[in-house]
Amino acid sequence: MKTPLSWIQTFVPDLNCTDQEFMDAMTMSGTKCEGYERLDKNLENIVIGKIEKIERHPDADKLIVCQVDVGSEKVQIVTGAPNVSEGDIVPVVLSGGKVAGGHDGGPLPENGIKIKAGKLRGVESNGMMCSIEELGSSRDVYPDAAEDGIYLLPKDAGLKPGDDAIEALGMRDTVFDYEITSNRVDCYSIMGVAREAAATFNLPFHYPDVKETGNSEKASDYISVDIEDKDLCTRYIARVVKNIKIGESPDWMKKRLRACGIRPISNIVDITNFVMLEYGQPMHAFDLSTIAGNKIVVKRAKDGDTFTTLDGEERKLDSDVLTICDGEKAVALAGIMGGENSMITDSVHDVLFEAATFNGANIRKSSKRIGLRTDSSSIFEKGLDPNNAYDAMERACSLIEELGCGEVVGGRVDVHGELPEKKRIAFEPERINAFLGTDISKDAMLSYFKRLEVEYDENKNELVVPTFRQDLIGFADSSEEVARLYGYDKIPTTLPKDTSQIGGIPFKIRVENIARDTAIAFGFSQGYCYSFESPAVFDKLRLPEDAPERKAIQISNPLGVDFSIMRTIPLNGILGSLSTNFNHRNENVRLFELANIYLPKTELPITDYPEERMQFTLGAYGDIDFYEMKGVVEEFIGKTGMDGRIKYEVSKRSYLHPGRQADVIYDGAKVGYLGEVHPLTAKAYDMAKAEVYIAVIDMPEIVQRASFEPRYSGVAKFPAVSRDLSMVVPENICAQDIDDIIIQRGGKILESYKLFDVYEGEQIERGYKSMAYTVVFRAKDKTLSEDEINSVMKKILNGLERLGIELRS
């Protein structure tokens, strides 16, 4: 939303402050001003000049030499512009002055362009006559400006040489840009912002001078209005203007439109645009002669209908699009755009003016479906006040009479349901103070409301809210009005006297922090990946067609297929990130992520919350192997207070190396898995030459078993005895099988065991391997005797023999 200061000042004539003060004060009272632009930026020393004499340049065919009266003196200016003649009134930048841009209309330089006296092909030139582009504007808003020429000012406007040309062009103005919040529909208008300015600066607000209009005829003799779909149209006002005299708008109106970036077209069009800006109420003008049957019917289109809008495009409609129809056909898309069939042309004789209010949400959705968003629809979609439509229509007709561009027919056809009434809110000053933490007097509060045009009904102790403030409904709203006019900056700064003082993090996050710390200690850096990904991920991971992971939740309106499903497996993020690193030639990269996967609890599509499972995912390439990854997993699990034994089961995951992968088992449950990434999957991630290792821990399994209550069990007082076991082991026996025997048979006195050598090769018979363990025994309460140790060792050896293991001497 943009407003020129000059327009605000027509409502608040006493407003007198710097641009910065205006911006700051408006922002602090709730109309966030995001910036401002002075229209006269970099325009210095530019005056009205009158061309008295034009001669040819002696040495250049394309140049002319002008003698220009600039008031205080006559200056000689050389120009190449083809459009000037003697007697023209032109803007002249004097030597030493500045213009905003070049004549080509390109981007404006930050500090403008300085103009100095000089010679052009040997002829002295003191200053420059300006084009509209050099004045920082464009032919878009000055359609009367010549292309590639000097901007010619009207000769009949009483402009004298030496006058301020910038003032004459309406450029002594500042345009402010606001971010209007969705609750303040009234502020999508100059008047709304001006009302806020008056309240902010505590200055009187003057409504425009709107005169009663109309001849002795009755509009209802010209037109009838029927609203068929009352849910989508709350009010429709029609007025008729006869004997239209299409012409230019007056200068003051053109200046205001231009300052808002709107191109003046003709008086009738300009008036509808002017009122739309001023009142925030879009209006529409129909050529009355095109309206069949002298009637307007507001109704939904039919599915499959087509309609040609005034931009010449054919639009496909459906039964949720509201149309304005005459006795036979649609003549406009309600609130969006008029039709080609009823648009006004220069030959228009009689006009039907429309000011209506429509269901905002419907306009928003229709305009989205049709693919046509206009100034009009973007205002209507906010939901407008039907009372404002009436005022806007009266303002428009008043302007038509004032500008003499037609004969307004008396009366109006005004069809509406129940109109909004002024809402009432209980006035609760003590409660407001208790809510804000302030001590503002009742009188001060009432003065704020008065500034906002909120009346006070003393008998009922109620605030009476004008209908343009549809956002003021209850107590909280009334306290916000007090707060913002009192000043947020003046509200004290205190700390809550609350009773709940115990903060902290939940157990789940505590366990996640341990995962993070462990990963970091092992050199893994933390990554953040997206929660949604492409279904092609499943193929990269080589998952079979019936894999449960393929049952993923789909986003119905994704940014693209690459972001279309919620991940059911966390590997894609980490593998994608490793690939990025690998292809940037980063060496030895280790990454981890802590994030959710999303598992549907029922068949797809889901109808309830899915299960969000936190996954601790590690991935690395380079200086890493399976056993180091396993080490990270075991250290993490150990640090969570899970001191039981971690076991491994050979797994068959399609994305992992078939001989280098395992499920991590704790307490009989699968708590995760790890392995080397299958070369084909690695290749799918552009890491064909890398050995990539991953580990995934299913965090809910850890969180439910973790505990942070360690117990001290004393330090050993009696000596330990260690024995080495050197074995020849059949190839198919795993270390874990031997561990099982040692643990089961070692019993209470087994303190620890350690595999210290594995060998397969020449000295060992084929199909066998050599393995060597150190086993340590210790009792808590005594020194173990040789007999005790021998008997345990014998049990262990018997167990090992059953597995086909032979002891080496």
Place this chain on the structure above:
Amino acid sequence: MAISKEDLEQIRDRALEAIKEAGALEALNDVRVAFTGKKGELTEVLKGMKDVAKEDRPKVGALVNETRDIIEDAINKAKENLEATALEARLENETIDVTLPAKRRRLGHMHPNAIALDELERIFTGMGYEVVEGPEVEKDYYNFEALNIPADHPAKDEQDTFYINGDILLRTQTSGTQIHEMEKGRLPIKMISPGRVFRSDEVDATHSPSFHQIEGLLIDEEVTLADLKGTLETFAKKLFGEDTKVKFRPHHFPFTEPSAEMDVSCFKCGGKGCRFCKGEGWIEILGCGMVHPHVLEMCKIDPIKYKGFAFGIGLERIALLKYEIDDMRLLYENDYRFLEQF
């Protein structure tokens, strides 16, 4: 053989001379053996004690002992000196180049988001807030309706929402956790809720379809807008430094009233204006407000008895600003050359 004083003095002088000359521990040991050892000169002299007259024995004995003490003292001192010299020489020999490269264990790095989140959590848990989590796949009711954003509200369009189906969506804000907490019926509430949120913005330097927020909520019997200001000012000073100034500007959020946005004085330039604050001296960092009574009512909390405030902070915004990261995409690429800088 008599033992004369002169003999003893002579032995003593010779011994002291030999000690002086002994340049190494071995030589010194030889001196000790030669004079005070089992067959040393002084020991030999002592053998002559039997020839000394009985009445002279104590006097001569004392003289011999005195001589021995002098020699032994001298030997011990010389030994200490030699040992000290030897140690010095060894230490000098063992000198290393302390500027050679360190043997490091390469630790991993926390993600800048996580560092910023840690800091925020530390500040708010220190102020008595409890961290809670809410679902990322959320129901329309919690993401919109219960937050005073009914079906046709324009705010619903402003937040371009990813839908799973008509009723289930990817949350566009962490504010839904407010509702989940309030529905639990345990009052007062003092929580923050960090988490991932989603909006259908194309990826560019300042947008990501997935980012993070930290929601804050306090519900109690006596809570004021002034308390909200105080709480967030305290937070800003802890996060950005004690000299930080804050500015609350009126704003609009459907679920708070009054609502505000909070700016902090630019922590790069101190408010003078620089490229970080786009010359304004202030940087917007969060939205906040008093919980709308209607929201309380929908959660079956009496809005007369209870009041509350809520705030929402964009985590990436804090991380980008604080660590001077100029492109949001870096946060999701996980390039080690980026991560190792944190």
